[in-house]
Ligand SMILES: Nc1ncnc2c1ncn2[C@@H]1O[C@H](COP(=O)(O)OP(=O)(O)OP(=O)(O)O)[C@@H](O)[C@H]1O
């Protein structure tokens with residue numbers, strides 16, 4: 502108990518003094534996860550929207566597959582990507598193992614299915630409402646897609662935030678492909694896991710507090726966004 | 737029956753038929769539509785009025801028959817105001833901008849059309865309001881404003897005054913009359929017989945997917961040719977078929 506309280510005090514000091522190591526770890530976490538979310542949105546938002554707007558053979562298979570991918574255990578994703586990018590693997594020549602790029606790839610694999618599934622749900626409802634009108638304007642699939650993505654923005658930003666929540670809190674995949682190398686691939690979650698096991702509670706707690714704050718901020722942002730959309734009846 | 741084609745027809749329906757999986761919603765409709773003036777489509781609920789408009793708007797593909805636009809030359813821009821207006825999650829003026837975006841107008845012309853449509857539909861004061869916060873009647877006026885801004889050759893209106901107060905109805909009738917007098921063919925679905933009398937030059941009466949009367953409005957309202965139309969105008973239920981009479 503005494504030890505924990507002391508660590509908490511130290512953790513508080515680390516945060517308040519904006520400790521260099523802490524800042525570096527937080528910055529890398531944000532960089533990796535934001536990049537993974539950005540890539541996931543770039544692919545997942547149009548993909549989800551197209552799945553919502555079109556009917557083709559195999560569409561249901563794709564949807565079920567994507568939903569299954571949403572539940573992938575991060576360690577399994579980490580292992581699969583490890584095998585793919587390790588020196589002996591098919592992508593070994595790129596030398597990606599234990600780099601931030603490898604971590605971005607791992608988190609993208611975890612986040613993309615979530616963004617795609619949530620985008621599909623949002624756009625499917627909206628398309629049911631809009632389709633006749635948009636077609637009556639003579640809009641092709643591109644024009645309809647753009648309209649739906651913009652008018653579904655509240656749901657889509659919520660999807661991106663949900664993806665960010667999963668990415669930033671994930672540890673299993675990044676620890677395998679990143680390796681928690683100091684100053685290179687050490688992010689909040691991997692640092693917490695390993696510092697705790699080493700008995701370095703202060704740094705672990707400081708990072709834990711920051712991680713929770715980020716989580717809370719993401720939730721608050723979602724809530725505020727919804728509230729604003731409701732007020733304008735754009736939700 | 738006079739031939740509507742007498743007054744410069746814009747398009748011709750030939751044997752137009754639409755069959756959904758289970759039922760024939762529109763059955764062998766042939767008619768010519770004049771290039772200007774209002775044609776009212778009337779008929780009971782479920783008669784196929786909306787189906788006909790959706791075919792004209794190109795939202796449905798006919799199962800048989802065709803819509804011949806060749807008389808219209810290259811111009812064949814339609815605008816449809818739906819029975820339940822679809823309002824985009826944007827401001828009022830952004831809704832109008834979006835509707836004319838596919839026309840590729842220059843900025844000055846686009847801005848002019850937005851201003852004009854807002855003024856004509858008396859929505860000036862709501863220009864920047866979130867469109868979905870508008871009242872039902874205001875939303876219907878916005879739907880009309882969007883359609884007018886497109887300056888269509890054919891304006892398809894599916895009960896555009898269904899939820900409007902008398903003042904707004906009068907305003908919309910004035911707008912429709914003005915558009916029809918210019919160079920727009922207006923096809924108006926309405927259950928408001930008085931409105932059809934006020935606006936229409938021609939009447940198409942649909943019954944169970946068939947076009948059973950197509951005549952000048954004056955003649956139609958003075959003396960409908962079919963028993964179905966007479967019953968509809970009088971608000972009577974159709975006669976009970978023999979055998980259905982029960983005990
Ligand atoms: N996809 C469909 N499959 C089967 N029946 C349909 C389908 N779509 C519409 N219908 C039916 O077709 C009929 C004609 O519909 P339509 O919407 O054209 O009627 P309407 O004349 O516009 O009626 P209202 O005055 O109530 O608006 C209705 O009985 C409707 O239930």
Ligand SMILES: [Mg+2]
Pocket residue numbers: 785786787819894
């Ligand atoms: Mg209808």
